[in-house]
Amino acid sequence: MVSGAVAAEPLIRKEWQVDGVTREALLHIPATAHEVAAPVVFAFHGHGGRMASAVRSFSMHTLWPEALVVYMQGLNTPGRLTDPEGKKPGWQHAAGDQGDRDLKFFDAVLASLKADYRVDTRRIYSMGHSNGGGFTYLLWAERGDVFAALAPSAAPATRSLSKLKPKPLMHLAGENDPLVKFEWQQATINFVRKLNQCGEGMTWDQDANCTLYPSAIGTPVVTALHPGGHEFLKDGPPLIVKFFKQHAKKE
Numbered sequence: 001m002v003s004g005a006v007a008a009e010p011l012i013r014k015e016w017q018v019d020g021v022t023r024e025a026l027l028h029i030p031a032t033a034h035e036v037a038a039p040v041v042f043a044f045h046g047h048g049g050r051m052a053s054a055v056r057s058f059s060m061h062t063l064w065p066e067a068l069v070v071y072m073q074g075l076n077t078p079g080r081l082t083d084p085e086g087k088k089p090g091w092q093h094a095a096g097d098q099g100d101r102d103l104k105f106f107d108a109v110l111a112s113l114k115a116d117y118r119v120d121t122r123r124i125y126s127m128g129h130s131n132g133g134g135f136t137y138l139l140w141a142e143r144g145d146v147f148a149a150l151a152p153s154a155a156p157a158t159r160s161l162s163k164l165k166p167k168p169l170m171h172l173a174g175e176n177d178p179l180v181k182f183e184w185q186q187a188t189i190n191f192v193r194k195l196n197q198c199g200e201g202m203t204w205d206q207d208a209n210c211t212l213y214p215s216a217i218g219t220p221v222v223t224a225l226h227p228g229g230h231e232f233l234k235d236g237p238p239l240i241v242k243f244f245k246q247h248a249k250k251e
Contacts, residue, residue, distance in 0.1 A: 011055065011071075016108045021075070023105045026051045028061030028069040029117065039067040039123035040113060041244065042106070042139075044132030046154075046232075047079045047090035057232050058127065063241045068117060070109060075101065079131065082179075091128075091135035094159045095142055102135060103142055110146070122248045127151040127240055129232045130180065133172075137188070140164055149247040151240045153232055156184040157191075166196045166219040170243040172236050174228040193221050208239060218250075 011026045030038050041064065045054040051073040055061075061069040077098060078086035092102045113119050124146050128136045133155030140150050141160035144167060153172035157164065169192050173185045192198075196219040204212035204222050213221040222243055226233050233239075 011061065014112075016105065016112065018101065018105050018108050019099065021101070023075075023108070024051070024073045025109060026055055026071040026073075028065070028067075030066055030068065032066075033068060033117040035118065037118045037120040039064070039120050039244070040110075040125065041067050041069045042109075042124075042126045042128075043069065043071045044091060044126070044128030044135050045071075045074065045089075046128070046130030046132050047074075047077075047082065048088040049074075049129075049132070050089065054132075057129070057237075058240075059237050060127070060241065063237055064245075068113060068119065070113070072105070072109070074131075090131045092138070093131075093134060094138065103138070106139060106143065122250075123148050123244075124249075125149055125151070125244045127153070128155075129153040130155055130230065137164075140167060148249040149244055151243060153236065154180050154185070154230055156180065156188040158184065158188070161188065161191050164192065164195060166215070166217055168215075168219050168221075168243070168247040169196070170222040170224060170240060172224040172226075172233050172240075174226055174230060174233075176227060177230045179230045189221065189223060196221055205239060205242070208235060210239060 016023045041060045043054050043058045051071040054071045074089040074091050076086050077090040092098045126136045126139050133152030136152040137157035137160045141163035149168035151170040175182050197216040198213035198221050201211040201213050204210040210224045
């Protein structure tokens with residue numbers, strides 16, 4: 001269990017029919033979700049990953065048991081850097097890919113959560129690693145009005161940049177990533193810092209290499225950098241929860 005985590009309700013597996021295809025996710029539902037408006041965290045595994053592996057890596061539900069947490073399962077899809085034949089599960093890379101199957105999946109899940117539970121619409125978040133981080137950027141571009149803040153890891157937003165509107169961002173990255181080059185990710189960070197009207201950086205977390213770039217319009221950027229490669233930052237989950245808790249959408 002991640003340091004600082006607490007016992008959480010057991011996860012439940014749920015299915016949705018999206019354009020005739022069965023989609024699934026593992027959900028953490030707080031015991032009070034029918035009575036108390038709950039934050040929602042969407043979590044996306046990387047290419048070749050599974051929802052169960054996302055549960056182990058991200059552990060959002062143990063760190064934030066008051067939140068509805070949805071660990072989504074991707075479908076087999078061609079990778080842009082690996083798996084060109086699409087033998088492993090992942091997420092669409094751009095609007096229009098695969099008939100927008102994953103954007104439709106997201107829409108279906110969010111609609112069902114709102115129908116079944118009390119959702120705090122001011123506190124909806126997305127995070128993901130690698131291909132899942134890229135899909136988080138795509139969600140920002142295509143469904144940005146939904147979110148209070150986002151936390152992608154090991155992913156650039158190259159094809160989505162033009163559609164982004166200012167939102168609080170935490171970006172996690174390995175400075176020696178051999179697959180998704182750090183300079184690609186740095187270009188995305190620099191773009192968002194400018195978009196969000198951010199100033200000079202300052203320390204955000206004393207125990208981690210996190211830099212806060214304050215924003216003149218209330219949409220700061222935080223970077224969580226590590227000296228490793230393409231792996232998800234081991235100490236990332238509590239940092240992401242800390243960041244999400246600091247941001248609610250203005251309505």
